[in-house]
Amino acid sequence: MPKSIRVGMSEIVVAETLDILVTLGLGSCIGVCVYDPTIKVGGMAHVMLPDSSTSKEVTTRGKFADTAIPDLIELMQKKGAAKHRMLVKMAGGAQMFAYPGMSPQMHIGYRNAVAVEKALSALGLRVSGKSIGGHSGRSIYMDLATGTVKVRMLNSPEIIL
Amino acid sequence: MIKDLSPMQLDAIREVGNIGAGHAATVLSQLLKQKVAMTVPRVNILPLPEACNVVGGPEQPMVGIYLRVFGDAPSKILFLFPEDKALFVAGLLIEDPDKCRNILGELEVSALKEIGNILTGAYVYAFSDFTGLHMISSVPAFAFDMVGAILNTILADLGQMGDYAVLIDTRLIACDLSIDGHFFLIPDPGSLTTILEALGVKNECQSPSGSECQK
Numbered sequence: 001m002p003k004s005i006r007v008g009m010s011e012i013v014v015a016e017t018l019d020i021l022v023t024l025g026l027g028s029c030i031g032v033c034v035y036d037p038t039i040k041v042g043g044m045a046h047v048m049l050p051d052s053s054t055s056k057e058v059t060t061r062g063k064f065a066d067t068a069i070p071d072l073i074e075l076m077q078k079k080g081a082a083k084h085r086m087l088v089k090m091a092g093g094a095q096m097f098a099y100p101g102m103s104p105q106m107h108i109g110y111r112n113a114v115a116v117e118k119a120l121s122a123l124g125l126r127v128s129g130k131s132i133g134g135h136s137g138r139s140i141y142m143d144l145a146t147g148t149v150k151v152r153m154l155n156s157p158e159i160i161l
Numbered sequence: 162m163i164k165d166l167s168p169m170q171l172d173a174i175r176e177v178g179n180i181g182a183g184h185a186a187t188v189l190s191q192l193l194k195q196k197v198a199m200t201v202p203r204v205n206i207l208p209l210p211e212a213c214n215v216v217g218g219p220e221q222p223m224v225g226i227y228l229r230v231f232g233d234a235p236s237k238i239l240f241l242f243p244e245d246k247a248l249f250v251a252g253l254l255i256e257d258p259d260k261c262r263n264i265l266g267e268l269e270v271s272a273l274k275e276i277g278n279i280l281t282g283a284y285v286y287a288f289s290d291f292t293g294l295h296m297i298s299s300v301p302a303f304a305f306d307m308v309g310a311i312l313n314t315i316l317a318d319l320g321q322m323g324d325y326a327v328l329i330d331t332r333l334i335a336c337d338l339s340i341d342g343h344f345f346l347i348p349d350p351g352s353l354t355t356i357l358e359a360l361g362v363k364n365e366c367q368s369p370s371g372s373e374c375q376k
Contacts, residue, residue: 009313025219025309028317048317096314097227097302108317137310139220154222154306 002145007031007044010063014043014075021142028109030065030092030116030132031140033161034072034125035147036081042144045072049108050115065115073123089129089149089161090116091140098135109133129161166206173360175204177291178284178329178344185283186333192279193253195335203330215328216241216343219309224265226277227302227315230285233294234352234359237315238281240331241308241343247273253335265305274301280331284344292359315347327353 002019009029013021021044023031028048035042045068049055052064061067076086093109113132120127131138131151141150149161166174182199189197207215216223224247226240242250248263251272265273281298289296304311326347333340348356357363 009316025307025311025313027306027310027312027314029313048313094310094314096225096304096306096311108314112317135304137307139307139309 002143004141007046009046010048010060010068012043012045012062012068012072012075014041014072014079015144016041016079018145021144022140024139026092026138026140027094027096028092028107028112030090030109030112031138032069032072032116032120033089033091033140033142033149034076034081035087035089035142035144036076036085037087037147038082038085039080040144040147041076041079041081042142042147043072043076044140044142045069047112047116050111065112065119069116069119070123073125083124086125087147088120088125088127089142090127091131091138091149091151091161093132094134094136094138096135096137131159131161167362170357170360170362171204171206173357173362174327174329175201177288177360178204178331180291181284181287181329182331184287185280185331188279188283189276189333189335193335195253198334200332200334201329202332203328205328205330207326207328216308219307219312221308222306223308223311224273225304225306225308225311226273227304227311228277228281229299230281230296231299232289232296234288234292234296234355235349236352237345237347237349238284238298239311239315239343239345239347240277240280241311241345242273242340244305246340246342247305249338250276250333250335250340270303270305274303277301277303280344284346288356292356294355294359 004020004022007013007023030047032045047065047068048063050065052067093113095107136153139152151159178201186197186199224242228238230236251269254272278301285296326345329344331344
């Protein structure tokens with residue numbers, strides 16, 4: 001019976017057991033899932049903000065897209081994952097609250113999504129599946145036996161990435 | 162420092178919360194034309210990630226009304242209600258039973274935003290009056306979703322640190338029904354110090370010797 005491993009805000013978790021990595025209630029944050037199907041190693045990062053350079057001190061590297069992504073990939077490689085085999089999926093980046101007069105480019109979810117994809121492509125990685133944006137919170141479940149990522153929202157059908 | 166508030170500092174905040182609740186109850190009573198009482202059963206300081214556990218886990222669906230407070234002590238304010246309670250509160254304001262459906266439609270959302278506005282206005286007024294700080298609130302924003310998603314969006318909105326929230330539990334009693342809502346005051350980094358200073362309890366932190374701690 002696979003157990004659920006919770007990935008909290010700003011956390012990065014890499015596992016080689018056949019469990020399920022779970023992040024519940026993602027709003028504007030992004031869950032980044034990386035999987036190496038050959039050796040069945042998977043990792044998840046819960047990114048909250050796009051850019052660490054705007055912060056005075058970076059105490060949690062997992063919080064920012066530009067620091068969390070390289071760390072996640074490095075942790076994967078330490079477990080034997082190879083970059084050319086990695087499958088990358090991402091979900092989240094919703095705009096939970098709509099303010100009148102606020103452009104979509106301003107909201108943090110959108111900026112997070114852009115920053116995550118930028119950090120990934122800087123490492124030569126491409127996103128193979130994503131569920132990004134909208135106005136709904138998401139919970140994501142990554143099955144480490146298969147690499148499939150289930151995305152659940154409150155009032156819409158489940159999405160499989 | 163925010164997590165190390167002394168009982169005296171918590172009391173000071175609870176007192177402001179009580180005064181705010183008093184104002185809010187008066188305004189709501191007038192608006193709803195019936196007796197509304199509000200109490201503040203609990204004041205707590207907690208890390209934001211833990212805030213979802215207080216309200217039933219990150220996937221718990223909740224109605225959230227979110228406002229920003231500008232001025233001397235910039236903060237965020239969030240009200241959380243369970244869906245059924247939110248519908249009940251909205252129904253009180255809408256009055257017309259024909260118009261009142263059991264879904265969160267445009268009318269209900271608008272009513273809830275207005276209630277959030279009124280409650281926030283009352284709290285902000287109490288805070289301003291009590292502390293002498295200049296505060297003004299934004300227009301309300303609404304979300305109905307998993308509480309974890311609501312909270313982590315607000316946390317990200319805070320930008321950097323300031324990962325603690327002052328939770329002022331608020332109980333609303335109307336029509337002999339008690340509605341437990343959660344009122345979160347999330348001070349921006351630095352704002353809580355300003356608030357405590359204005360309340361005159363800035364240096365009342367807890368220290369083993371009982372002496373006042375140094376700033």
